[in-house]
Amino acid sequence: MQTKITLHGAGVYYFSVTGAKDQPVFQSVFEFDYAVKILAEIAQTRLLAYVLEEQRMQFVLRCERDWTSVMDDIQTAFDTMHERCWHKRRQLLSDQGVVLMVDEQAFLTDLVMQLHDWPKRSGLVASAELWPWSSDQYYRIDNPPAWIDTESMLNLLSHSRRNRAQHYIDVMKQPVTATLDLDHGSHPVYQALARDRWVDQHMKKEALTQSAYSNDDIRRLFDDACQLVARQFDITVTELCDSLQRRRYNHLMPLVVWLLRERGISLEAIAPLAEEEEDRLQLWLRGVP
Incomplete structure (x- = not known):
């Protein structure tokens, strides 16, 4: 049972979502491509990373609005996708998922690397780049498509603006040692991958917004x-x-x-x-x- 307090407001968020009623999220291969397109086109967000499996989606979004309204849009889009594919209307995604606010400077690099290593760590493939439904592939090229933001993480990973993709490849060749708790986060009170000082600053910023x-x-x-x-x-x-x-x-x-x-x-x-x-x-x- 979740006992920590959920943070709200604009920011970077990690999402982990499963299918409703323990059903698979995806029933066919082509639905994976539709899912990536949905995540890339949610209004007022930028897609930073994702890993999709039959039973679960994990993704990181930079949100200009609160995550609750973003999640509503995602659920609606996936329900519509399912109806178009199978001509049946049902709730596709579970209401019970994990949402963690992310302290970008401190945790984004480890978070993305841990996500990309997930298929390998889970025994699905021998190497991270072999999993086709992951944003790992776009971090390995110099000119990724405009709909995914690889620069936020690569700028933190590499101090040089040159050969950042190659630097990412070299780092991923080494064992990924990040072991972030992606169910509860790192903060003792809030559902977040964040430092105490960062949470305090976020709460003050939210208070200023609300004071309007x-x-x-x-x-x-x-x-x-x-x-x-x-x-x-x-x-x-x-x-x-x-x-x-x-x-x-x-x-x-x-x-x-x-x-x-x-x-x-x-x-x-x-x-x-x-x-x-x-x-x-x-x-x-x-x-x-």
């Missing part, structure tokens, strides 16, 4: 979210906000909280409006599909 909202703005956004959810479930706002009706309240109010987080409102600001503790709001958000 006045108390009246937050109250208005809360009221709007309540009206939206109430209308969707054909109840009144009064019924929605009746905390004495615990079953309905615990089922629907998390959606209101999620909508506010999508707008960059902090849990600290939401808690008094929802009349709940911040820890409980965090648990609510983990349960929102």
